[in-house]
Structure formats: structure tokens, C-alpha cells
Amino acid sequence: MPYIPLEDHLPGITGLLEYRQDSAHPIRELTQILLRxxxxxxxAERELIATIVSHSNECTFCTTAHTAAADKLLGEGQTTQAIKNDIELAPVNDKIKALLIIAKQVQQSGKMVTSSSIKRAKNAGATDIEIHDTVLIAALFCLYNRYVDGMSTRLPDSNEYYQNLAERLVTNGYNRLPQGYDHLKKP
Known part of the structure; x- marks a missing residue:
């Protein structure tokens, strides 16, 4: 049960972003820039970063939402499961493995990022901007995970919600829907 009154039809982050649209706007804008x-x-690779950070933070809502979005973008579900099990064995290239490891280090603490991790990413072909954006995406999803869990937002009633959310994220990005979210209310 959420610690503050939120719309019942808007589980997870969506309810929080609707609750305080003025603070949600810059967060949504930054997320749109970074992920879309x-x-x-x-x-898909940027959604994998969101997925691994959310999974490492044990945020059920965000992990499930970004897993669904990454799966939709990838057209399969094995990669997201593989990165959650063991990044080193996941079917992604060496650059993405190195960036996902950096993202996990950021999730623990910014000070956990090591020069050897950065060197590994660069040796695998990561650019400075890709490293920068990985760190920023990881930090942003730590904020989201703590926001969602810190306010005890509710989880959706069914997995179908996550599939619909993934579709919205793939087609609309992280922007607020122009018509709002009343259409998600159950009759």
C-alpha cells in the first residue's frame, strides 16, 4: 500500500509521476533524452542498463517494466534473463558487457566504478559519451528505484500491465501521454 494516496490505476512510477507532474516533467525529459x-x-541496450540496475536494486516494478521494454525492443526475452543471471555469459558484445558492469558498479556506489572497468569498456570500443551515458542512466534508475520503493507504490494486478507499459515506452518513449492516463482506469 502506497504511503501517500496515488491513483489505483497507476501502479509504480506512473502514479508518482502523475501525483507531482511539475517534478515529473524534468525527470521524464532527462529519461527521454538518455533512453530514446x-x-x-x-x-534496447539502454533498456538493458535500466534493467540491470533495477534488478540489482531489487525493485520489482522497474525490473519487470524495463525487462518487458528491452524484450520488446530486442524481439526476444533470453538476453534480459541472461544479463540478470550473469553478465559475462550473456549474449551481448564485449562493449555492452563492460558497460553493464559499470552500471552495476554505479548501482552499488559511484565510488565502485574503477579505472579498470572504464579501461575495459574503452578497450571494447565504448566511447566517452557511451560511458558517461551509462553512468548517468544507472544513477537515474537508482533514483527511480528508490522513488518507487521508498513510496511503497503498488504493483500491477497482472503481467499484462507490464506488456502494455512496454508498448507505451517503445512507441511513446518516456513522455507523458498527451491524453493522460484515465483510459487505464478499469470500468
């Missing part, structure tokens, strides 16, 4: 803006990293 121009980048050498694909949208």
Missing part, C-alpha cells in the same frame, strides 16, 4: 534520444547505444 540520439545515441550510439541502441534503445
Amino acid at each position: 534520444g540520439p545515441s550510439a547505444l541502441s534503445e
Whole structure:
């Protein structure tokens, strides 16, 4: 049960962002830039970063939501499961493995990022901007995970919610829907 009154039809982060739209706007804008803006990293790869951080933070809502979005973008579900089990054995290239490891280090503490991790990423072909964006995405999802769990937001009633959310994230990005979210209310 959420610690503050939130709309019942908006579990997880969506209810919080609707509750305080003025603070939600810059957060959504930053997330849109980082996860859907121009980048050498694909949208799926950036969703993998969100997934691994949320999974490492044990945030059920965010892990499930970003796993669903990454799966939709990748067209399969094995990669997200593999990175959660063992990044080193996951079917991603060496650059993405190195960036996911950096993301996990950020999740623990910014001070956990090591020069050897950065060197490994650069040796695997990561650019400075890709390393920067990985660290910033990881830090942003730590904020989201703590926001969602710190306010004790509720989980959706069914997995179908996550599939619909993934579809919205893939087609609309992280922008607020122009019509709002009343259409999600159950009759």
C-alpha cells in the first residue's frame, strides 16, 4: 500500500509521476533524452542498463517494466534473463558487457566504478559519451528505484500491465501521454 494516496490505476512510477507532474516533467525529459534520444547505444541496450540496475536494486516494478521494454525492443526475452543471471555469459558484445558492469558498479556506489572497468569498456570500443551515458542512466534508475520503493507504490494486478507499459515506452518513449492516463482506469 502506497504511503501517500496515488491513483489505483497507476501502479509504480506512473502514479508518482502523475501525483507531482511539475517534478515529473524534468525527470521524464532527462529519461527521454538518455533512453530514446540520439545515441550510439541502441534503445534496447539502454533498456538493458535500466534493467540491470533495477534488478540489482531489487525493485520489482522497474525490473519487470524495463525487462518487458528491452524484450520488446530486442524481439526476444533470453538476453534480459541472461544479463540478470550473469553478465559475462550473456549474449551481448564485449562493449555492452563492460558497460553493464559499470552500471552495476554505479548501482552499488559511484565510488565502485574503477579505472579498470572504464579501461575495459574503452578497450571494447565504448566511447566517452557511451560511458558517461551509462553512468548517468544507472544513477537515474537508482533514483527511480528508490522513488518507487521508498513510496511503497503498488504493483500491477497482472503481467499484462507490464506488456502494455512496454508498448507505451517503445512507441511513446518516456513522455507523458498527451491524453493522460484515465483510459487505464478499469470500468
